[in-house]
Amino acid sequence: MNKKEPYRWAVIGCGDIARQFGQAMGQEGRTLYGVANRTYENAVAYAGKYGAAKVYESISDVFTDENVDIVYIATPHNTHSGYISEALRHGKHVLCEKAITLDSVELEQAQALAEKKGLILAEAMTIYHMPLYRRLKELADSGVLGRLCMVQMNFGSFKEYDMTNRFFNPRLAGGALWDIGVYALSFIRWFMSCPPDRIASQVKYAPSGVDEQVGILLSNPAGEMATASLSLHAKQPKRGVAAYENCYIEILEYPRADRAVITWTKDGRLETVEAGSSADALRYEIRDMEAAVSGGPDEMYLNYSRDVSRMMTQIRKDWD
Numbered sequence: 001m002n003k004k005e006p007y008r009w010a011v012i013g014c015g016d017i018a019r020q021f022g023q024a025m026g027q028e029g030r031t032l033y034g035v036a037n038r039t040y041e042n043a044v045a046y047a048g049k050y051g052a053a054k055v056y057e058s059i060s061d062v063f064t065d066e067n068v069d070i071v072y073i074a075t076p077h078n079t080h081s082g083y084i085s086e087a088l089r090h091g092k093h094v095l096c097e098k099a100i101t102l103d104s105v106e107l108e109q110a111q112a113l114a115e116k117k118g119l120i121l122a123e124a125m126t127i128y129h130m131p132l133y134r135r136l137k138e139l140a141d142s143g144v145l146g147r148l149c150m151v152q153m154n155f156g157s158f159k160e161y162d163m164t165n166r167f168f169n170p171r172l173a174g175g176a177l178w179d180i181g182v183y184a185l186s187f188i189r190w191f192m193s194c195p196p197d198r199i200a201s202q203v204k205y206a207p208s209g210v211d212e213q214v215g216i217l218l219s220n221p222a223g224e225m226a227t228a229s230l231s232l233h234a235k236q237p238k239r240g241v242a243a244y245e246n247c248y249i250e251i252l253e254y255p256r257a258d259r260a261v262i263t264w265t266k267d268g269r270l271e272t273v274e275a276g277s278s279a280d281a282l283r284y285e286i287r288d289m290e291a292a293v294s295g296g297p298d299e300m301y302l303n304y305s306r307d308v309s310r311m312m313t314q315i316r317k318d319w320d
């Protein structure tokens with residue numbers, strides 16, 4: 001389906017990230033076509049605030065509405081896979097919040113279906129769309145940084161042990177790996193030249209049984225290595241460091257970063273690289289998605305999402 005813009009987007013879910021999405025659409029000068037949500041009244045309020053023309057009585061009505069071009073899924077992780085396959089089966093392009101699926105096999109099946117139907121399926125992973133990361137990839141590809149040696153990631157939030165939100169709730173696919181580990185692993189995948197083939201991890205479980213703290217060690221056939229330290233009940237900086245032969249790159253607040261500092265090994269010189277704006281993270285996702293849907297460059301990096309999903313699936317298997 002290659003049509004002219006404006007595409008008609010329908011949003012499923014109207015929580016925190018869906019609200020940011022509604023705002024980003026407005027900033028792009030765009031109107032949302034529709035919204036559906038588990039609690040209908042919340043969808044009505046959302047439509048009023050963000051100007052969606054249509055409120056669906058049931059989520060399944062989104063899939064059967066032939067006017068919808070693109071479905072944006074913004075519900076808890078455990079619901080993604082079912083909504084993705086329904087949307088694809090009905091010929092809709094899909095942008096789904098992270099973590100895109102709970103299992104790499106589910107993602108590979110969805111990817112195969114999207115390819116068969118000529119549809120775009122993508123994970124709304126901010127790292128893949130921030131202009132800063134594109135700029136750093138260009139620098140890495142130019143060879144000026146030297147060979148990548150190690151990547152080191154931290155990400156820690158302090159969340160209360162509260163079962164009413166999704167973070168520690170096993171029935172909403174909570175846990176550190178799916179909620180924040182997906183960012184650390186996407187960063188690692190972005191900088192590594194090929195996916196890791198060796199993975200080791202340690203886990204500490206929360207009282208609810210989900211993973212509260214995780215340590216991960218990865219290496220790939222190119223000899224590149226990475227570590228990630230994740231915690232859901234202890235604050236840590238959101239800090240990523242990519243160490244090359246000639247320098248190291250340090251990025252704070254890395255999920256939506258617009259600034260990196262390069263320290264050059266030879267003389268200790270600091271160089272700041274700035275590109276894009278953190279505040280526009282969801283706008284970049286929307287633009288890249290529409291470009292891909294319209295037959296332009298596909299810069300949605302679903303293969304990276306698949307590699308990350310394989311890593312997370314392997315890690316969870318190791319935890320039995």
Ligand SMILES: NC(=O)c1ccc[n+]([C@@H]2O[C@H](COP(=O)([O-])OP(=O)(O)OC[C@H]3O[C@@H](n4cnc5c(N)ncnc54)[C@H](OP(=O)(O)O)[C@@H]3O)[C@@H](O)[C@H]2O)c1
Binds near residue numbers: 018
């Ligand atoms: N918050 C962020 O900063 C952020 C950033 C990036 C990505 N994400 C991702 O976005 C997704 C949603 O996160 P969020 O923070 O926006 O969550 P949230 O604020 O808790 O909102 C969750 C939404 O999903 C609906 N929902 C809850 N349980 C459901 C179920 N069992 N079936 C169908 N719908 C259900 C809720 O509907 P009701 O109105 O009925 O409660 C609500 O609209 C997650 O995949 C998350 O990882 C979040």
